[in-house]
Amino acid sequence: MQPGFRRFFVFLPHFIRERRFTLRKRRTQIPRAAVAGLVIAVVLDTIAQVAWKRSVADVPAAASFAVVARTVLGNPYFYGAMLAFGAQLYNWVRVLALVDLSFAQPFTALSYLTVLAISRRALHEDLSAGKIVGVGLILAGVFFISRTPFRTHETGTTSRALP
Numbered sequence: 001m002q003p004g005f006r007r008f009f010v011f012l013p014h015f016i017r018e019r020r021f022t023l024r025k026r027r028t029q030i031p032r033a034a035v036a037g038l039v040i041a042v043v044l045d046t047i048a049q050v051a052w053k054r055s056v057a058d059v060p061a062a063a064s065f066a067v068v069a070r071t072v073l074g075n076p077y078f079y080g081a082m083l084a085f086g087a088q089l090y091n092w093v094r095v096l097a098l099v100d101l102s103f104a105q106p107f108t109a110l111s112y113l114t115v116l117a118i119s120r121r122a123l124h125e126d127l128s129a130g131k132i133v134g135v136g137l138i139l140a141g142v143f144f145i146s147r148t149p150f151r152t153h154e155t156g157t158t159s160r161a162l163p
Contacts, residue, residue, distance in 0.1 A: 030099065030150050037095035038107045044091060045111040048084035050118050051077045099150045106145040109138045 055078035059071045072078045095104050113135050119125040 034095060034098040034104075034150070037091055037098065038104060040091050041088060041095060041104075041108050042111045042114060044084050044088040045108060046114040046118060048081050048088060049111070049115050050122065051081035051084060053119075053123060055081055100152050103145065103148060103150045106142055109142060112138050 055072050055075045056068075058075070059068050063071070116127070116131060116135055120127045
């Protein structure tokens, strides 16, 4: 046996014992609070976007600023959108305390799917093949992001467990 292989086989039991190497990939789950927060973020974003759209539904296309302001401020959907944005801010701060921004932000893209579905059903907007393909690509991206570590240590190494 060559000297390099001999050193490898002597070192291997120590390496396995120190848990630097495992035959099975260890995965730590994302904290439930983070998952709940991400779901709430998608729901709140959907509510905010649909309420925002409903609040400007009665505004004429060539309206002046005063007409737009008066119409929007007199619409209860506008205040619903503002409430959803405020709740979304609070929720987002809580989510970012648990996971990295680079992990959490792509999940909010799932609101494209929910907004598209509600826009089609409630707002009677067109649903084209391009929109469906686009949402499919977004879902694929969210899938790949979900396979990455959700938390980065301050030293730059990544881990799936909270520090």
